[in-house]
Amino acid sequence: MQDRALPSIFSRSRKLAGAIRSRSLRESAGETGYLFEHMSDELVERLSFVRHNPATALLLGHPAPHLIEYLRAQRAAVTSGSGIDEEAPYSVGPFDLIASVGSLDTVNDLPGALIHMHRALAPGGMAIATLVGAPSLLNLRRAMLAADGERPAARMHPLVDVRAAAELIQRAGWHSPVVDSHTLRVSYPSLDRLVVDLRLHGMASRLASTAPPVTRQGLERAQQAFLEAADSDGKVIETFEILTLSGWRR
Template identity: 50%
Template sequence: MTEGPPTIFSPARREARIVRARSLQQAPKAADWLAQSLIEDMLDRIDFMRLEPRRALAVGIGAERLGASLEVQGARVVVTDPLALNHEQPWPTGDFDLIASLGTLATVNDLPGALIHLRNALRPGGIAMASMIGAGSFPRLRTAMFAADGERPAARLHPTVDAQAGAALLQRAGFSQQVSDSWTLHLRYGSLDALVADLRAQGLNSALTDTAPPLTRDGLGRAHAVFLDGADKDGKVIETVEVLTLTGWRN
């Protein structure tokens, strides 16, 4: 019997964090830097490639805003709620000449399978672009969590994909051409709590199947201290978010 992919992420936890993020987004000045950055980058890529999609599908963080921009350019756009789309099952009808996935593929258990479903939803000659949190993300947060746990680190942050692995995944999924590249966001924070609040507000908190044990008071103190190590004169540090973008063409 062929075994399926390991269950690293919990679909229930993934859905719960989306629901909570939507609620938190109603607060004044809620963090929205990821959606804004993904939308701007996706539109820049579409413009650079001189794409003029007739029928497009947009799903994920900021999909409604991206869809509205594409409609202004003359495309017929289907905006799909990520809660209504099982990424590990076949996607809607395969007649899209552009599919834009914004931050939705980083927490699927069968990423190769999800990319195959995405490719199959394209019409011949269609292009898929998928952006997700990449391997170089949150180095300061990772260091802080290791310091908090000491000699027995728990799994608190998601495993991620780098650009080299992304290209191999696109090829494995059957795309005729593959481009995998990454870019970075640099964010300033004055506390670990502020970063964690921003992650929750954007649905970037843990969706792991295995729940890590709560941090002890001493561990949390170590995490706060390590996170702010080397802070500037304003008491802030730079945290890095790497965004991996996979672009694939279907024959």
């Protein structure tokens, strides 16, 4: 039997380069990134609600400091997931808790990543992940379409929605799976300001395919299209749909 061919939607090298650059930008700005802060808040709230007090925890993606502090206050031994390939079996574990913050939306093999996450849990352990899902960044998507005119290029990657995420964690064997979402709305004065924030979060294009550069005229069309969604204060409300996935290992 031949191995299942994996999709090649994302470039690992571009994802790594973007992560390194975003970390440098956040350190220079002295901040964690509001999306990662928000996602970490969500995980702390969920963990407090289920009253799961893990002895060992693995944190993947971009956890904010207060998530780490919360777990250590629960006397958990916290392991950083830095360097772990989420699409391959983990070389560490098992853990009572595995939490992923903002990284699963750009893996080529999301079903495999969820399976590896589940298998690295100890019996009775909990997995929880939060990520940007569909629909998100609708104004940016419209702006990019306006930039390219009649020949749109692949500039933004597809995102998983609630229904697809629920099916995936069930297939991955997560026990008592729960998937829900909420919308985070952020106001921007310009397209340029949004792009700066996306780079701060490592959310520039990580697609394996390379789109042609946006022309000066295309950029002007994109900026204009973005501002067409502005409110009476001249701000554009951009949306991020935040998905939260959780489940257990029996």
